[in-house]
Amino acid sequence: MFLKIVKNDFLRNKIVSITVFVFITMSVILAASAINNIANLIQSMSALQERAVPADITMMHAGEYDQAEIDQFTEQYRDYIAMQETMVLQNIDGSNIHFGQNQTLAGTIQDISFIVQNQKFDFILDLDNEKLDVKEGFVAVPIYFMEQHDLKIGDTIKLKSGRYEREFVISDYARDFEMNSSLTSSKRFVINQNDYDEMLEMRAGELEYLIEFKLDENGDAAAVQTAYNEAGLPANGPIIEGKIFTLFNAMSDMAVAIVIIFISSLLIVIATLCIRLTFLATIDEDIREIGIMKAMGIPKKDIKKVYLNKYRVISAAAGLIGYLMSFAAVNLLNSNMRLYLSSDFSGSLKYVLSLIAPLLVYFMIVMYCQKILKRIDKISAVEALRRDFTEPGKSRKYSFSLLKNKFISTNIYIGLRDVGKRYKLYRLLFVIFIVCTFIVILPLNIFNTMNSPEFSTYMGIGKSDMRIDLRRTDRITEDFKKLQEELKNDNDVEKFATYITSSYPVQNAEGSWDYLNIETGDFSEFPLKYLEGRAPEREGEISLSFANAGKDGLNKKVGEEVTVRVGGEEQTLSVTGIYQDITNGGKTAKANTSLGVNKEAILWYIVSMDMAPGVDKRMKMDYYQSTYDSAQVNDIKEYTYQTLGNLIEQMSTVVIGGIAIALIIAVLITSLFLRMLLSKDMSQIAIMRSVGLTSKQISHQYMAGTMMVLVVGIILGVLVSNYLGEFLVSTAISYMGAAKIEFVDIIWQTWLLCPLALMIAVGLTIFECCKVAEKDDLSVVLRS
Template identity: 90%
Template structure:
C-alpha cells in the first residue's frame, strides 16, 4: 500500500519531484567532483613527488662556493642528510631568448635558467612523469612558458649572447616539481651537457647555484638549516623547505576545489529548503488524508514513511546519477592538474573518496526530512478532519488597509501586502534568492580581486603604476645606483621608491638563527595596508609579514623586538607593524633603510613608480627595459597576473559555472514555489474571480509580491557576498599569509550586470508562472 501511495505522490507532483531531484543531483555532482579533484590531487602529487624526488632543503646562492666544504658538512650531518647535490644554473635574460617571428621572452617576471638534469634527486620530468633525457641540440621547455608563449614540440628557440647564438629544438615540456607554479619566481629549461658547456663558453648568462639536500626519513630540517647557517656555508639567497613547493603546486587546484565544495554545500541547503517547502505544501494539501489515516489507527511512524520514502528514493537515485556524472564533470576542473602535475589521473582513490559525497547528501536530506515531518505529530485526527490545521490558531489581524495606499496601483499594493502578511511562507524563497546571489557574486568578487592591480598589496607590494626588478648580476649595485640617478631626473616619473631585498640571519623563537628576506627602503611612498601597526619609519624599526609574525614564524607582536645580524654585528629592531604577503611562503619583513644592506646576500632590487599625468606607460616601460639589460619591467597588473595566472584562469571557470548554477536554481525554485502557492491559494483566487477580478489582475498581484522578494533578496545577497564572503576568503587565505582580504568591487558587474541577469531570468519565470486561470467551475472550487 505504501509503495502505491509513494508512486501516486510521484505522479501527482512531477514538477516538484523533478526540481528537488535536480538540486540534489547538482549538489552531489559538485561535491563529488570537488572531492574527486582533491583525491586526484593527492595521488598526482604523491606520484610527482615520488618520481621527481624533490629536495627537502634548497639553498639558492650566487657567487663563489667550495663544494668540498659542503661535502664535509653533508658527511658531518649524515644522520639527518641522505644525499646532497649542487645544480649549476645559467640565468638567461628573457630578452636574449628568441622564438617565433622575432619574439622574445622579455617582460617575464620569471628568472630563466638553463640547467642539466640532476643525477641523484630533484629530477625534472616530461609530461609522462618520466625523467627527462634531453639529446644534444634539443631543449625541454617549462610548462609555464609553453602556455605563456604557445610553444610547441618542434619549434625552435635561440639563445643570443653578444655576437654568439645557440639554437635549440623543443623536444619536451618540462614538469618541474620545485618550479612548476607561477608563484615560484624561477623556471628551468633542461638541455644536454654538451650544449650546456657550449653556453658556458658563450658566457650566455650569470651563474647561480642550487645547493640541495635530501633528508633521511627522520631527518630534522630545522636542525640542518641552523647548522648550515652557523657553519657559514654559502647562502646569499633564500633557503627554501620542500613543503613550500608542495603547497605552491597544490594551491590553485585546492583553492578551486574549496570554492566548489562551498557552492555544493549551499546547493544542499537550497535543496533542503525546497524539500521543506514541498513538505509544508503537501501536508497542507493532504491534511484530511492524514486525519483519516490517524483515525484508522495507523501509527505516526508509518504515516511519516509515506512522505519520507519518496525522498529516500530521490536521494539514492540522484546520488548515484550525480556520482557517475561527477567523473565527467571533474574533467572541466582538472585540466591544470593534468598539465602541471600528472597526465594520468587513473588512481582508484577518487572512486572511494568521491562516494562520500552522495552518502553525506543522502544522510543530510533524510535527517532534515525527519525533522520537518515532526509537524505530523502535532496533528490530531479530529482537527485534521475538521479544518486546515496549518492555518489553525493564527490570529488574523487586519493590517495594511487598501484605503491608505497612496503610492501603488491596487494590484501591486495587494501583492506587496500579501507578502508582508504571509512572510513566513515567502521567507524560504527570500533565503534562496539571497543564496543564489551569493553563489553568483562571491566567485566573481574573488576573480576580480585577484585580477586587480590592488591585489599586489597582498603580495607585500604597495600599489603603483610600474615596477622594475633588477636581477641578481655582478653589476646589480651599479645598475641600481645608475637607475636611481636617472629616475631623479626623469620628469615623466611623478614619484618612485627603491627597495633592496637581502637575506639576513634573524634569531627565532627558540633562540637559534634563521635566514629571512628583509626589504629595506622608504615605505611611505607606496604604503601597504597593515593588519596592525604601521610601516617602519625610523632607525631600529621593522615590520613583519603575517606568516612571519605567527607562532610558526618568529612569533612576534607589534612592540616586540627582533634580533638581526648585519655585518657580523647584532641589531635589535622594534616591530612596528604586521602586513599581508603571500609571496616567498608568506615569510618576509620590511625594515627602515638605516638597517643597511647585506651586500653579500642581495637577492633583488625593486623600483616602484607612478607616471606623471599624460605619460604613456608602455613607452616608458619599453625605454627602461631597453636601457637596463638586467631589468625586467612590468606594470603591476601584469606582474600580478603572471604570478597568479593559473589560479586566475581556473577561477574564471568557477565564475562562469557559478553564474549558470545560480540562475538555474533561482528559475527552478521560483517556478516550483509559485506553482505550489497558486495551488494553495486556489480557493482565494476563486473568491477574487467571483467578485469580478480578472485573471490578469490577480496575476499582477502575485508578480508584484514575488518581484519584491527577488529584489530585496538580491540586495541582501550582494551585501552578504561582499562582507561574509570577505570573512570566509580571509579565513582560507590566512594559511598563505593573507589574513584580511578586501574585495575589489567592479560595480557594473556585481551591482548591475549580475543582479540584472538574475532579475531578467527570474522575472520571465514569474511572468510565465503567474498566469492564473481557474479551469473548473468556480462554485466547485469554492465548495472544496
C-alpha cells in the first residue's frame, strides 16, 4: 500500500516530482564532489609527502660555503635534526634551453636549475610517485613546463650555455613537492650524474645551494633557524619552512574546493526552499482531501505519512544516485591534482566522507518536511474544507488601486500589484534569485580579478606595462647598469624604475635574527595600494607586507621600528606602511635606497616601465629579451598568469559550472513556484477568464510580477556578490598575505551578460509555465 500511494502521487505530479528529484540529485552531486575532492587532496598530499620526504627547513644560498661547518652544526643540534643534505643547483637561463621549432624558455619568471636526485630526502618523483632514476642522455622536466609548453615524453630539449651544448631526451615528468607550484619561483630539471658532472666541469650554469634539514618529530623549526642564523652559516637567500611548500601545493585545489563547498551549501539551502514550495503546492491542492481524511477519523500521523513517504523515497533515491554520480563529476575538478600531486585516488576515505552529503541532505529534507507538516495539526477538518490553508490570517487592505494606474499596461500593473500584496509569498523566490546571481557573479569576479593586471598589487608589484627581471649571472651587475643607461635614452619608454632585492638580517620580535628579503628603490613611480600608511620615501623608512607585519612575522605596526643589519652595522628603520603580498610566503619588505644594498646577498634586479603612447609593447619586449640574455621580460598580465596559471584555469571551470548551476536552479525553482501559484489562484484565474480576459492577458500578469522579482533579485545579487564576496574572499586569502581584495568588476559581464542569461532562461520558463489552459471547464473550476 505504501508503494502504491507513493507511485500514484508520483504519477499525479510527474513534472514536480521529477524536478524535485533532479534538484536534490544535483545538490548531492555537488556537495559529495566537493567533499570527495577534499578527501582526494588530503590523501594525495599525504602520499606525495610520504614518498618525496620534503625538507622541513630549506636555506637558499649563492656563493662560497663550507660543508664541514654545516656538518658540525648538524651534529651539535642532533636532538632536533634527523638528516641534512646540500643540493647543488646549476642555474641555467631560460633562453639557453631550446625545444620544438626554435623555441626557448626565455621570458619565464621561473629560475631553472639542473640537478641530480638527492640521496637522503627531498626526492623528485615521477607521475607514479616513484623516485626518478634518470639515465644518461635523458632529462626529467618539471610538470609546470611540460604543461605550459605542451612538451611530451620522447621530445628533445637542447641546452646551450657558453661552451657547453647537449641534447637531452625527455624521459619523465618531474613531480617536485617543494617546487611543483607556480607560486614557487624555481623549477628543477633532473639529469643523470654523468651528465651533471659534465655540465659542472664545463661551467654551464651558475651555482646555487639548497642547504636542507629534515627534523625529528619533536624538532623545533624556529629554534633551528635561529641557531643557524646566529652561527653565521651561509644563507644569503630565502629561508623557507616546509609548511610553505605544503600550502603552495594544496592552494589551488583547496581554493576551488572551498568555492564549490560554498556553492554546495547554498544549494542545500535552496533545496529546502524547493521542498517547501513543493509541499505548499501539494498541500494547497489536497487541502480538501486532507479535511475529508480528518473527518473520516484517519490519525494525523498517517495523513502525514502519505506526504512524507514520497519525499523519503525521492530523497533516498536522489541521494544514492547523486552519491554515485559524484565520483564521475569529481574528475572534472581533480585533473590538476592528478597531474601535480597523485594519480592514485584508490583510498577508501573519499567513499566514507562523501556519504556525509547524501545523508545530510536526506535527514535535513525529512526533518524540514516534518516541520512543514505540523501545520496540518493546527487546523480542523471543517476549516480544511472551508478555506485556503496556506494563506491563513485576516484580510488586509492595500493601497494599490487600479484606478490610480495611468502609466503602464493594466495587466502588467495587476502583476506588479500582486507582488506587493503577497510579498511574503514572493520573498522566497526573491531570495533564490539573489542566491543564483551570487553563484554566478562571485566566481566570475574572482576569476576576473586574478586574471587582471591589477592583481599584481596583491603580489607586491606596482602596476606597469612591462617588467624585466635580471637573475643572478656573472654579468648581472654590468647588464643592470647597461640597461639603466639604455632606458634613459629610449624615447619609447615613458617612465621606468629600478629595484634591487637583497637578503638582510633583521631582528625579530624575540630579539634574535632572521633573514628577510628587502626590496630597495623608488616606489613613487609605480605605487602600491597600502592597507595602512604609505611607501618608504625618505632615509630610515621601511614598509612591511601584511604577513610580515603580523604576529607570525615581525609583529610591527605603522610607526614602530625595525632593526636591520647592513654591512655589519645595525640600522633602525621606521615602519611607514603595510601592503599586501602573496609571494615568497607573503613575508617581504620595501625600503628607501638609503638603506644600501647587501652586495653579498643580492637575489635579483627588477625594472618596471611604462611605454609611451603608440609604442608596440610586444616588439619592445622582444627587443629587450634578445638584447639581454639574462633578462626575463614580461608584461604584468603574463607575469601574473605564470604565477597563478593553474588557479586561474581551475577557477574558469568553476565559473562555467556556476553559470550552468545557477541557470538550472533558476529554471527549476521558477517552475515549482509558478506551479504552486497557479494552483493556488485556480479559482481567481477562472473568474478572470469568465469575465472575458484571455489566457495571454492573464499570463502577462504573472510574467510581469515574476520578472520584477527577478530583476530586483539580480540587482541585489550583484551588489551582494561585489561587497559581501570581497569580504569572504579577503578573509579566506588573508593567510596568504592579502587581507583586502578589491574585485575587478567588468561591467558588461556582471551587469549585462550574466543578468541577461538569467533573464532569458527565467523568462522562457515563465512563458511556458504561465500558459493558462483554455480547454478547462470553467464551471467545474468555479464550483471547486
